[in-house]
Amino acid sequence: MxxxxxxxxxxxxxxxxxxxxxxxxxxxxxxxxxxxxxxxxxxxxxxxxxxxxxxxxxxxxxNLGPEQEDALGRSVMANLLGAAPLVRDSALQRYVNQVGRWVALQSDMPNLNWRFGVIDSPNINSFAAAGGYILITRGLWDRLENEAELANVLAHEIIHVTRKHQIKAIASSKTQLASSQLISLIADYNSNKSYSKVGEKLGKAGSEIFVRGLDKNDEFEADQLGMQLAAKAGYNPYAMVSVLQLLGRVNPADSTVALMFSTHPSPQDRLNSIDSAIGDKLEPWAEGVENTARFNQVKR
Amino acid sequence: MKTVLYSLLLVSALAAAESGTVIRKTDLRDKPFLDAKVLAPVATDTQVDIRGRKGAWMEVRLPNGQQGWIKLLNVRTSSGQTSSSAALSNVLRTGSSGKTVTTGVKGLTAEQINNASPNPAEVDRMNGYSVSGNEAKIQALNYGLKAMGVTPITPSNGNNTEEQQNPNMRRR
Structure with missing residues (x-):
């Protein structure tokens, strides 16, 4: 044979x-x-x-399901809040939720369980995680001059969530370790295993993107779509330009911006991309709300 | 002596009003509207003092003292030699101990994030502050906000042309 x-x-x-x-x-x-x-x-x-x-x-x-995204976001946020807790000011925390939730209502994911907060760090930065978790630092909050600026910052982060930029970054070749852990989470979920065991590891891996940063083009996209989202929510979208001009004034050698500058394109590059992609196109919405009495009450 | 030093720092902080550079030739107008009266032409690279902002506009003062409005996006700010107010206040604070005048603000560093112990209780606290969509909507309407229709604008990276992104295209 x-x-x-x-x-x-x-x-x-x-x-x-x-x-x-x-x-x-x-x-x-x-x-x-x-x-x-x-x-x-x-x-x-x-x-x-x-x-x-x-x-x-x-x-x-x-293609993570909503529960998986929430689990991922929760573990990432637990890690970040472990590094810097929430500011102990419930009026402030409620206020950013009021503004953030209103802006998120105009997004592609109005019904997500959106949660916002201010963390006790002098740094100037903001963070978002899958599932609708968004944090800004006290250092950034202190520098914001009106509600439209806050709305634009939160809109930028909301776009990172709705466009799944973080999940994309975790799965990208840049973070192979995180990627393999994400795949193991999916496997565990598919086999109905308890999530909590991988949760801590995943939080670490997922937090890597706060240190490495997202794709630069995703930052430009979040700026430009964020401005449009803020306009949809009735705010002056050009308040984003003011925020970036504010960031542009901070000395890059200042330690409070070290992490943000290492994970984002420079404020000048972000302004240039807004200039060429948005320019005057959102001017019909520039007469939107700049500030509210509630901002001034909380800001005092 | 120390007091004099701190006063000087404070004065320089106040004197360092926000300034910017005009990045393209434009017109200074008397009001923040395109059809407002033109006061003067403004050349590229003009240094301006920033007085305020409204909508898509910025109120500026030209080197010759003339004041008026130009578009926000026509101006870029830079840090110059000044540090952020947080760093400055930190200088004042650490300065009062007589030790150093360098920035010592302890920020949220990559290391801190990498080495953090997870705090799930704090996530629960964060969840506790969340508000419903309905509540946020009622509040927003109370403060004069309304949902607007916006014609979508496709995002693009304005810093790189297609040619720069794809070197192969240069050969064509």
Whole structure:
């Protein structure tokens, strides 16, 4: 009986394929090294497998259910609030929720369980996490001059959530560790395992994006869509320009802006992109609300 | 002696009013409207003192003392040599101990975020402050806000042309 001709080939093929699948789950850096060991036709197969595995990871992470997104956001926020707690001022906390929730109502996700807060840090920064969690720092709050500026800052963060920029960043090749953990979370969810075990690890991994930053183009997008969202909520969208001019005045050497400047395009670049993409197009909405009595009450 | 130093710091902080640079040739107008009277042409690179803002406009004073309105987006601010007010107040605070006049503000650093212990109780506290969409809507209407229709504008990165993003296109 003749031996099947493909049998030996199958054995030799299987090992690299297995290695590749493992590599794909470990991260593309390692996977590329393994690629070098392969040659000829196997290389093409390997590349296909890798790109498919990458796509699958991205697609599945982009398709987190609402509960999974909330779980991810909760663990990320627990970590951030572990670094800096909320300011102990319930009037302020309620106020930012009133403004934020109103702006979010005009977004693509009006019914998400949006939550806002001010954390006790002198830094100038703001953060958003999947599931509708948004925090700004006391350092930023202290510098805001009116409600329209606050609304535009919150709108920028709301866009990061509705456009799933953080999830995209976690799943991107930049953060392979986070990506693999996100995939394991999805696997655990799909097998109905308890979330809490991976929660802490995930919070750490998810917080990585606060340190590494999002894609620069996602920041430009959040600025421009955020201005439009603020306009929809009845605020002057050009208050975003004032906020960025304010950031532009802070000495980059100042430690209060170190993290924000390392994770965002420069205020000048952000203003330039608003200039060319938005320009005067939102001027019909520029007569929107600039400030309210409630802002001044809380600000005192 | 110390008092004099702090006074000087305060004075320089007050004197360092917000200023900016005009990035493109424009007109100084007497009111924040496009059809308002033109007071004077403003050349690129003119340094202006910023007096205030309204809508898409900024009230400025030109080097010759003339005051009026130009569009916000025609002006860029820069930090110059001054530091933020937080850093300044910190200078004053640390200065009073007689030790140093450098910035020592302890910010939220990458390290702090990386090394934080999760605080789920604080997330619960945050949840406790949330408001319903309905409540936010009623409040917003009370403060004169209304939902507006906005014609969507597609976002783009204005800093890079397509050519810069894709070097292959240059060869065409």
């Amino acid at each position: 003749p031996r099947p001709v493909f049998s030996p080939d199958l054995t030799t093929l299987c090992k690299p394929m297995l290695a590749l699948l493992m590599a794909a789950s470990m991260g593309s850096a390692q996977a590329i090294d393994l690629n070098k060991l392969l040659s000829g036709e196997n290389l093409n197969t390997a590349i296909n497998i890798l790109s498919n595995a990458g796509d699958a990871a991205k697609a599945s992470s982009g």
